[in-house]
Structures are given as C-alpha cells and as structure tokens.
C-alpha cells in the first residue's frame with residue numbers, strides 16, 4: 118500500500134437546527150486503504166459520508182481529495198463527485214433503467230463518452246461484480262444483493278479515487294449480505310480505497326486497515342482491527358460490539 | 368327530405384368539416400400543453416424562489432378562470448391592448464394555457480412521488496441537478512403522470528367545443544348549425560355525441576397501448592392485469 122493521502126477530512130461540523138450531529142471529525146485516508154466506521158445509529162455516520170461529497174454541505178471544516186479542496190469548490194463539485202463514488206443502503210438504482218443503462222448513464226451524460234465505449238465499459242464493470250448476465254434486467258427484477266452489486270458497478274464506472282459505502286448490506290438478508298461483502302473484499306484486495314459504514318464486524322476485522330468508532334458526532338476511538346480485538350484500552354468500541362453481537366445472537 | 372338523405376347529404380359532410388377543425392384545434396394545443404405543462408411542473412418543483420412562485424401563480428390563475436371567460440378575454444379583450452388573434456388562434460392559445468396548467472399539476476404530483484434517493488444517487492455520480500431531473504426523475508415521473516395526462520387530453524377533446532362560442536365552427540358548432548337550420552336537434556346532437564365518443568374511445572385505447580409500452584418491467588405497473 119502506498120502512503121500518499123488521497124482523502125483528507127478536516128474538522129467537519131454539521132448541525133440540523135439544534136441537533137448538533139457532527140462535532141469535529143477529522144481523519145486521513147491513504148490510497149488503497151479501507152476504513153470502517155461503526156457506532157450506534159443516529160451518531161452521524163451517514164451525515165459524515167454525505168458531508169464528504171457535499172450532498173450535505175458541512176457547516177464547518179474541509180475535505181480534500183488528492184490535494185484539491187472539495188468543500189467550497191462551486192460547480193467543480195460535480196467533478197469531485199465522480200471521483201468519490203457512493204453506495205447506499207437502499208441501492209437507489211435508477212428504477213426505469215436496466216442494470217446496464219444504470220451503469221452507462223453517467224458515463225454518457227457526465228463523462229460524455231460515446232455510446233459504444235460507454236457500453237463496453239459498463240459491461241466490464243458489471244463483470245467485475247458478477248452481474249454481466251443480468252445487464253438487461255430492470256432493478257425491480259433483481260434481488261437486493263444483485264441490485265447492490267449493480268450499484269457498486271455504477272460507482273466503479275466513474276473510476277473513483279475512493280468509494281463511500283453507507284451500510285451497504287443493512288437492507289439484505291445474511292446470504293445476500295455475503296455476496297455483496299465478497300465483492301467489496303475483492304475491491305479492497307485490488308487496491309480500491311474505501312470508507313465503509315457497517316455493522317459487519319467480520320468484514321471489518323478481515324478487511325479494514327482501521328476501524329473508527331463514532332459516538333455523539335465525534336470519532337470516539339480508532340485503531341486497527343488487531344488492536345480492537347486484543348488491546349484492553351478500546352472499551353467503548355468493545356461495549357458497542359458486544360451489544361450488536363448479543364442482538365444478532367437473539 | 369327523408370332521414371337518410373339528411374344524414375348522408377347534409378349532416379355527415381357538415382360534421383366532417385367540423386371534425387377536421389376540432390382535430391386541428393387539438394393537434395395545435397396538445398403538444399404545447401404537454402411541453403409547457405412539463406416546464407411549469409419542473410419550474411415549480413425545482414426552480415426555487417421567483418420561478419417557483421411564477422409557475423404556482425400561473426396555475427392558480429388558470430385554475431381560477433372559467434375557460435370560456437379566458438377565450439372571451441383572448442378573442443374579444445386582447446384587441447383593446449393591441450393584440451388581435453383570429454378566432455382559431457385565440458382558441459388554441461386558451462386551450463394551451465388551460466391544458467398546460469392542469470398537466471403541470473399531474474406532472475408535479477408525479478415528480479413529488481419519485482423518491483429522493485433517485486436524485487441523490489444521480490447527484491452522487493456527478494450529475495448536475497438539471498441532468499438528474501432530465502435523465503432520472505422526469506422519465507419516471509412522466510410514466511406515472513400518464514393516467515392524469517390522458518384524462519386531461521380527454522377533457523381537451525371535449526372543451527375544444529368551447530371554441531364555437533368565439534365563432535370557430537368546430538364539431539359541436541357544425542352540429543348546432545345543421546340542427547337549427549333543419550330543426551333536427553335530436554338527430555344532429557346524437558351524431559355529434561357519437562363522434563366525441565369515438566374520439567374518446569380511440570384515445571383510451573391508444574393510452575392503454577402507450578402505458579404498456581413504457582411500463583417498467585418487474586414493477587406492478589409493468590405487469591398485465593392477468594398476471595397479477
């Protein structure tokens with residue numbers, strides 16, 4: 118893994134009315150790294166990801182991609198958003214388009230690619246996630262796991278520098294979860310830089326370079342999976358994991 | 368004169384002439400009514416500030432004005448401010464305004480019904496708001512607006528008869544002229560009614576075909592009733 122910093126998040130603050138959701142979050146992401154974010158719901162994990170690509174503009178703080186400022190970038194934000202892929206809990210595939218067209222659309226309209234080239238690239242991305250046989254199917258004809266894989270292909274098609282995953286498997290049952298996590302593991306192995314909000318501790322421990330535990334709008338603890346498992350100082354993170362494990366054990 | 372001679376030599380030729388005018392009125396109004404309806408709905412929903420207010424006010428004013436009054440204003444009132452329309456043009460302008468305002472309401476309802484995630488996902492890929500509306504939200508919303516839009520089109524077929532009130536001899540007017548000249552009201556108006564019914568039937572069938580063709584596979588709308 119190379120050591121250069123691809124994404125820098127600096128002191129992000131965000132409130133919705135009186136609700137102070139993010140209270141100063143900072144971290145650096147090295148190229149090829151996978152960071153996993155865990156924490157109770159409502160602590161601002163989704164808001165943090167949306168602040169990174171400015172879908173929710175932060176009140177304070179800055180985001181840098183490859184040394185260029187993403188915050189306050191005006192119309193250039195549309196360039197940065199291509200380079201910062203995003204995968205959502207509920208997939209958000211374009212319902213009126215086939216899997217192939219879902220992946221093609223931004224290539225044609227945003228990147229201005231020609232039809233033949235866009236199609237070839239889109240098919241290639243679908244192949245990456247094992248969905249090329251489903252290219253002509255519509256979202257309503259796909260299982261959740263298949264839909265999520267198509268949405269990953271859609272993000273990959275823009276050749277992003279980093280992909281943000283917001284609980285990509287939380288809407289899926291265990292078997293479908295596994296097929297999506299397999300794809301994500303493969304991407305991590307191929308050197309994709311990823312920020313992943315998830316409750317899948319198995320995935321976190323085997324893939325993450327670092328796990329960040331968020332609570333009350335700040336990163337309360339952070340460390341490698343190894344530290345997390347063996348170092349007694351990570352009490353709050355352990356407590357939280359204990360709680361989600363016992364919930365899963367029910 | 369016997370009824371057959373009246374029907375074939377007088378009534379039907381007159382109605383045919385009127386029908387051609389009616390079809391011309393519809394053909395000149397409907398495409399613009401749809402285009403402006405889309406523009407007004409998008410402007411109201413996404414335009415923000417002044418644009419949104421303008422679109423809203425336009426719809427409010429048109430909804431609040433009887434169409435007949437609107438036609439009177441356009442035909443009899445506008446010459447006073449230096450704008451003179453032929454009766455046909457005044458009718459078409461009135462129909463476009465009316466059709467656009469109601470279409471806009473159906474389309475806006477459909478725009479609101481498209482989940483936010485569609486717009487968010489499009490913007491997350493680097494699309495501008497306009498690109499997201501154009502390529503993601505509108506294509507879905509227009510499909511959902513088809514039942515409302517077709518209803519409005521059927522109204523247009525029928526309210527095109529108001530053009531007669533500002534001297535355009537369209538289908539209803541042609542029927543009225545024949546009826547009063549020959550004192551055969553029942554026969555004439557029954558024939559006119561049948562022609563409108565045929566127009567509405569054709570529209571209904573065409574809309575059903577259109578809905579099936581643009582239905583999105585896998586959704587309930589894309590499934591035929593027999594499969595449900």
Ligand SMILES: Nc1ncnc2c1ncn2[C@@H]1O[C@H](COP(=O)(O)OP(=O)(O)O)[C@@H](O)[C@H]1O
Nearest residue numbers: 133136138156157158159160161162163164165
């Ligand atoms: N658009 C919004 N408007 C108002 N409040 C919001 C909005 N988005 C998120 N919130 C609030 O911010 C808090 C954090 O939400 P979120 O970032 O979704 O947390 P998490 O992803 O960690 O569960 C919640 O209290 C939520 O209600």
Ligand SMILES: [Mg+2]
Nearest residue numbers: 162163164284
């Ligand atoms: Mg969340």
